[in-house]
Amino acid sequence: MTAPRGRGAPPSPHTLKCPSCGAPNLYNGQGKMQACSYCGAEIAVPPQMWPPPVAPTFTPIPQAKPWLGLLGCAMMIVMALLVIIATIVLSNLSQ
Numbered sequence: 001m002t003a004p005r006g007r008g009a010p011p012s013p014h015t016l017k018c019p020s021c022g023a024p025n026l027y028n029g030q031g032k033m034q035a036c037s038y039c040g041a042e043i044a045v046p047p048q049m050w051p052p053p054v055a056p057t058f059t060p061i062p063q064a065k066p067w068l069g070l071l072g073c074a075m076m077i078v079m080a081l082l083v084i085i086a087t088i089v090l091s092n093l094s095q
Contacts, residue, residue, distance in 0.1 A: 016043045 014027045020041035028034060032050055034043045
């Protein structure tokens, strides 16, 4: 059985001493500041106790398939040929 944390509790690596009233406070593991559980004063958490930074998550962009580039080029050529053919047909019809 462990002793309850109070004013007479021995300090531990996760205990913060209140700068206002001197009471030991168990660090909650969140953030860089914590309120004293006895007097409510703000306690600055030392940098070595800060939680590790969370790595940003991202969704990788899928790599394009090489054949899609060729397909896209072929489609552009077909579209250009269709425009040319349509232009020729329409110009012959108007004459």
